[in-house]
Amino acid sequence: MASSGIIVFIFPVLCICAVKSGFVKVECKAENVGHYGQQSLLECVVKTSSDVNDPNIRMVAWKKLTSPEDEGDLVLGFKRGKLDEPKRGYRFAEPSWNGKNMNVSLLITNTAVADEGDYKCIVITDSGDDNMVTTLKVQAKYSVPTVYSIPEKIVPNTDSTLVCESHGGYPQGTIRWFDEEKHEWTASSKMEAKQSDDGLFQLTSRLSLLGGSTFSKYTCAVFNASGGKEDEKTFEMPPPPPSSLGGIVYDTPHMIVVMPAGTILLLTILFSNFSQSGIRENLNLNQPDPSPPPLHPQKCICNLCNH
Template sequence: MASMGILLFFTAIYIRTRNTNAAYVNVECQTENVGQYGQQSLLQCVVKTSQDVVDPEIRVVLWKKEGVEKQVKNNPLLLFNRGEIKLKPGYSFAEPSWNVRNMNVSLLITNTAVEQEGDYTCTVITNSGDSSSSTSLKVTAKYNKPTIHSNPETITVNTDVTLMCDSDGGYPKGQLRWFDENKTEWTKSSQMEAKLTESGLFHLSSKLSLLKGSIFTKYTCKVFNASGDKEEEATFEVQHAVTPGIQTGEGLGSASKIAPVVVIGSLIVGLLVLLALLIYRKRSQRDHQGLTTCDHDDGGHQERDKTCQVSQATEKNSYWNLIDFNVYSCPT
């Protein structure tokens, strides 16, 4: 019975095509439609009739996807015939309350998948004629924010490093591009690989090899879609590990700030000591000039000689005490 119904359906289409002037009825579809992966997509088609057609009424609507073998015979996406609507899961009329006098025959895809990308045909039969038109669906999916990690994880100043960037969930095939902190592009020095996942979406991965001694502080990995528009980006900051016996840049900076203070302090202390010695020397010389000269007259010879010894011993002790000289007596 089902086979007989489908045969009658195609027979009706054939008879309508031959006996009806199709110029009175025209199906107009938007040439290209863009659908977002996982979201609803709309294939827009509207039936237009000439002014000669009065009170048009739709008898048959058929939606099919091109390139799918035996789809029309076995399971069309949408079929309205004899007041009954047959839908493949995930497809419906765009108008929830669609009826035979509604000229909007657009197709709604409820959950867009990559496999639904392609060309579609809409055929309509009315009480005044029939027509068909084609439209296409382009599926897109936005890439997720990239993730970056390094090999090795611990980076030293004398180590070659490989940065690895990954981003998935996008469609069509995109591109990963590398930039340093000065916005200079390093993509030509990288290697990118794109793999299709089971969902039909792409997984992108890129490796950037860095030689020791030529490593910047920051590297940014940006993901671009098939149209060349940037979608997401991530930045990796290179942090060098402290090598034993080698100070990091931060440590050197601290030492460079402390060293001048120590040097200046030492100079000031040295100058103060030198100034104190000069002042002390001048005072000692002045005191020396005021001492009584030793003489050896016959009168009071022993008493005067004793006084001379004490005076000169006191003078020498006060001046040379810092460098530990011995005190000598005046000659007789």
């Protein structure tokens, strides 16, 4: 009989705790996006059932998790009506927060790459308790890219390399290359990503060009981790020399004709001779012949015979 009495006593206590906990629910935004160097908000509110009147929060604990099974590192806490000394850079989103305020959102005042990760919000009220995990994703915009060439002064018809650099971004992005006709040349390039102590990335891409490249412009574009283009920079190749044979370039609306110097000299001589010959012929046609007409001896003899 004694053992049966103990069973009856424990059962009602368990039921009361389960029902009481169901009166309170912590609701958080599943994923939050924060920007490097700015404020980030992890939104969480406490919801209570209609059976709960004038709820009072007894404890709040915000913990940063290193893994789902980890207990986490306390970054902000409230217990027994007092706010614990918060970890630097963390506070409640409501400036004058107290135990009557059901908005328990966490504010990170100066977001760093190290702040990215999962956070657990634990709430205990006089009507029950609950907890929820939310995630913070950190982003940082890449700088406007810079482009330069190796060698600094490109010699026509020789191999060269274009270098594009962009820094200060997060997460790791990519650099892509395009010519003036929007054809992509990224496959011909090599990119390197280095992460600094603050967690931000520096991207460097090298595009190798063979001598005699036919394009006058190449564009370096920086894309973030989501695939969105952030910025770009265009590099203009130096113009080719007029001619490697020392000739003259004739530019027409439809074509460019390059004539070697030897050919030009030969054509000039021929044209000069042709012009002088034509002038002489014109002069002969326009002037009368000064010599008298030839005599015909046979005709004269016949005339004398007749007389």
